[in-house]
Amino acid sequence: MNADRAFKDAIYEQIARVSRAVAHPRRLELLDLLCQGPATVESLTQKSGMPLRSTSQHLQQLKDAHLVQVEPRGAARIYRLTDAATCDLFRQLRGLAERYYADMQAITEAFxxxxxxxxxxxxxxxxxxxxxxxxxxxxxxxxxxxxxxxxxxxxxxxxxxxxxxxxxxxxxxxxxxxxxxxxxxxxxxxxxxxxxxxxxxxxxxxxxxxxxxxxxxxxxxxxxx
Amino acid sequence: MNADRAFKDAIYEQIARVSRAVAHPRRLELLDLLCQGPATVESLTQKSGMPLRSTSQHLQQLKDAHLVQVEPRGAARIYRLTDAATCDLFRQLRGLAERYYADMQAITEAFxxxxxxxxxxxxxxxxxxxxxxxxxxxxxxxxxxxxxxxxxxxxxxxxxxxxxxxxxxxxxxxxxxxxxxxxxxxxxxxxxxxxxxxxxxxxxxxxxxxxxxxxxxxxxxxxxx
DNA sequence: CCATTATTCTACGGAATTATGGAATATCAA
DNA sequence: TTGATATTCCATAATTCCGTAGAATAATGG
The missing domain is CATH 3.40.250.10 (Rhodanese-like domain)
Structure with missing residues (x-):
C-alpha cells in the first residue's frame, strides 16, 4: 500500500535527522567538546581550531537536529548538549569505530x-x-x-x-x-x-x-x- | 601543533565513517531489516521496495563501513549485521528521534x-x-x-x-x-x-x-x- | 547613540552523495 | 556450454552538502 510507504519514508527520514547531524567530522568534534560541558561559540572555535563561521554553522545543524540547545548569556550564546543521551550517541559511534576499524587503532598507536x-x-x-x-x-x-x-x-x-x-x-x-x-x-x-x-x-x-x-x-x- | 591537528582529523574521520554510513533513510531501513536476521539482496529489495541496484549499492556502503558482512550462498549473497552493536546503534538513533522530535510521535500517532x-x-x-x-x-x-x-x-x-x-x-x-x-x-x-x-x-x-x-x-x- | 563584541544570515562555487540504467560478473542447473 | 539467476560495476545526471566571506543582527559598555 502507498500509505505504508509514505509512513515508512517519514519515519526513516526522522531517524536520519539524527544520523545526518552526526555525519561530519567537525560536528563530531564539537559534540566531543560539548560532552565536557557547556561552551560558547568562541570557546569551541578556539578549542577546535576551525573557523568561527564554520563552528556556528555546524552548531546550527546540531541545534536543528535537537542534539544541542542554546541559551544566551549577554551577547554570547552558551551551547550545551540536550541531554546525556547525545553524549552516549557520540561515545557509541566512537566505540564502533574503535571496534570495526583497524585504522583507528593504528592511527592512535602511531601517534x-x-x-x-x-x-x-x-x-x-x-x-x-x-x-x-x-x-x-x-x-x-x-x-x-x-x-x-x-x-x-x-x-x-x-x-x-x-x-x-x-x-x-x-x-x-x-x-x-x-x-x-x-x-x-x-x-x-x-x-x-x-x-x-x-x-x-x-x-x-x-x-x-x-x-x-x-x-x-x-x-x-x-x-x- | 600541526601533528595534533592531523591526528584529531584522522580520528574524527574514522568516527564519521560510522555515522556517514547510517546517515541515509534507505540504509537505516536496511539496517532495521537486517536486525531481524540475515537476508539476501533480493529479499531486502522486496521487503524495502527500493530498486535492486539501490539496495546493492547501499549494502555496499554499509559493508565498507564494516556495519554488515557478506557471505556467498550459491549465486546469491547473504548480508548480516557484523554484530549486535550495529543493531544497538540503529535502536539508539531511533530512540533519539523518538525522544527529540515531536514529528516522530505525530507521524506515528496519525498513522x-x-x-x-x-x-x-x-x-x-x-x-x-x-x-x-x-x-x-x-x-x-x-x-x-x-x-x-x-x-x-x-x-x-x-x-x-x-x-x-x-x-x-x-x-x-x-x-x-x-x-x-x-x-x-x-x-x-x-x-x-x-x-x-x-x-x-x-x-x-x-x-x-x-x-x-x-x-x-x-x-x-x-x-x- | 555609537562602538565593540559575539554570533548568525545569506549567497555561491565546488565537492561529495545519490538515483538510475546499461553492461559485466559469478554461480548454478541442464 | 548455454541460459537463467543474483548481484555488482560503471558512468552520468541530479541533488545535496560544505567552506568561505560579506553583510546583518543583537547585546553590552561607554
Whole structure:
C-alpha cells in the first residue's frame, strides 16, 4: 500500500535527522567538546581550531537536529548538549569505530608511539593504584570544563598554565594526568612536559563522559582542590 | 601543533565513517531489516521496495563501513549485521528521534489512528497478560525472520499467508500480533484483518531486537510451534 | 547613540552523495 | 556450454552538502 510507504519514508527520514547531524567530522568534534560541558561559540572555535563561521554553522545543524540547545548569556550564546543521551550517541559511534576499524587503532598507536606515551592507565587500573599508592590526579583541561565535572579530588591545572605552575606539583608522588578522553592530546603533552621535568607521571586515557557512563562519581564546581 | 591537528582529523574521520554510513533513510531501513536476521539482496529489495541496484549499492556502503558482512550462498549473497552493536546503534538513533522530535510521535500517532490501531501492548504489559490470560502470540513476519529469532512459544503465520490460514487461529483466546518492531506495519494490518474476522486481537509494538536488548529470552530455529 | 563584541544570515562555487540504467560478473542447473 | 539467476560495476545526471566571506543582527559598555 502507498500509505505504508509514505509512513515508512517519514519515519526513516526522522531517524536520519539524527544520523545526518552526526555525519561530519567537525560536528563530531564539537559534540566531543560539548560532552565536557557547556561552551560558547568562541570557546569551541578556539578549542577546535576551525573557523568561527564554520563552528556556528555546524552548531546550527546540531541545534536543528535537537542534539544541542542554546541559551544566551549577554551577547554570547552558551551551547550545551540536550541531554546525556547525545553524549552516549557520540561515545557509541566512537566505540564502533574503535571496534570495526583497524585504522583507528593504528592511527592512535602511531601517534602515541611518536610521543613516547604508549603507557596509559584505564579507570580500573587507576582505582587499584589509588588504593595502593598515593598518586595525585591531575586535570589539565580548561577550568570551565573542570568546573563542569571532574574526578573527585583531582587537581585542576590547565595545560596552558602547566609550565608556569610546575611548583604546585609534588615530586614524591606519581602524577596521573587526564583530559577529555582517549583521543584528547592535552594529557599527552602534559605527560611529555612533566617527564622532561623529572616527574613520575602516567596518562589516564578515560575522561569525565566515560566515568559518567560507567556510573562513577563525578564532582562539580570548584576551581581546584 | 600541526601533528595534533592531523591526528584529531584522522580520528574524527574514522568516527564519521560510522555515522556517514547510517546517515541515509534507505540504509537505516536496511539496517532495521537486517536486525531481524540475515537476508539476501533480493529479499531486502522486496521487503524495502527500493530498486535492486539501490539496495546493492547501499549494502555496499554499509559493508565498507564494516556495519554488515557478506557471505556467498550459491549465486546469491547473504548480508548480516557484523554484530549486535550495529543493531544497538540503529535502536539508539531511533530512540533519539523518538525522544527529540515531536514529528516522530505525530507521524506515528496519525498513522495508527488512521488504522484504528492505537491500542498496543508493550513487553511488560504482555508478560502480565500472559500470566493472567491465555493469549496466543502471533509472529506475522516472513518465516526466515521467525527462524532467526522469535518470542518463545509464538506461532509463525506470515502476513502474506494470513487470510488463507485464519482457521489455524483460536477464537476463544486473545491474539497478540507482533512483527519487526514499533514502526513495522505488518502486525498493524494483521490486526485489522483479524478484527474484521471477529478475532480478539491487539498489537505488540516491540520486536525481537528490543527483547534481545532487554535481555529477554529469544528462541531460534523451527517453523512454527 | 555609537562602538565593540559575539554570533548568525545569506549567497555561491565546488565537492561529495545519490538515483538510475546499461553492461559485466559469478554461480548454478541442464 | 548455454541460459537463467543474483548481484555488482560503471558512468552520468541530479541533488545535496560544505567552506568561505560579506553583510546583518543583537547585546553590552561607554
Amino acid at each position: 602515541l608511539r611518536e610521543h613516547d606515551a604508549l603507557e596509559t592507565v584505564d579507570t580500573t587500573a587507576l582505582q587499584a593504584r589509588i588504593d595502593h599508592e598515593n598518586v595525585v590526579l591531575l586535570d589539565v583541561r580548561p577550568v570551565e570544563e573542570y568546573a563542569a565535572g571532574h574526578w573527585p579530588g583531582a587537581v585542576s591545572l590547565p595545560f596552558d598554565a602547566l609550565t608556569n605552575r610546575l611548583a604546585e606539583l609534588p615530586r614524591d608522588r606519581t602524577v596521573v594526568a587526564y583530559c577529555r578522553g582517549p583521543y584528547c592530546v592535552l594529557a599527552l603533552h602534559a605527560v611529555e612536559i612533566l617527564k622532561e621535568h623529572g616527574f613520575r607521571v602516567v596518562r589516564l586515557a578515560d575522561g569525565v563522559p566515560d566515568w559518567r557512563a560507567q556510573g562513577l562519581p563525578v564532582a562539580e564546581g570548584g576551581n581546584s582542590t | 495508527l489512528r488512521e488504522h484504528d490501531a492505537l491500542e498496543t501492548v508493550d513487553t511488560t504489559a504482555l508478560q502480565a497478560r500472559i500470566d493472567h490470560e491465555n493469549v496466543v502470540l502471533l509472529d506475522v513476519r516472513p518465516v526466515e525472520e521467525y527462524a532467526a529469532g522469535h518470542w518463545p512459544g509464538a506461532v509463525s503465520l506470515p502476513f502474506d499467508a494470513l487470510t488463507n490460514r485464519l482457521a489455524e487461529l483460536p477464537r476463544d483466546r486473545t491474539v497478540v500480533a507482533y512483527c519487526r518492531g514499533p514502526y513495522c506495519v505488518l502486525a498493524l494490518h494483521a490486526v485489522e484483518i483479524l478484527k474484521e474476522h471477529g478475532f480478539r486481537v491487539v498489537r505488540l509494538a516491540d520486536g525481537v531486537p528490543d527483547w534481545r536488548a532487554q535481555g529477554l529470552p529469544v528462541a531460534e530455529g523451527g517453523n512454527s510451534t
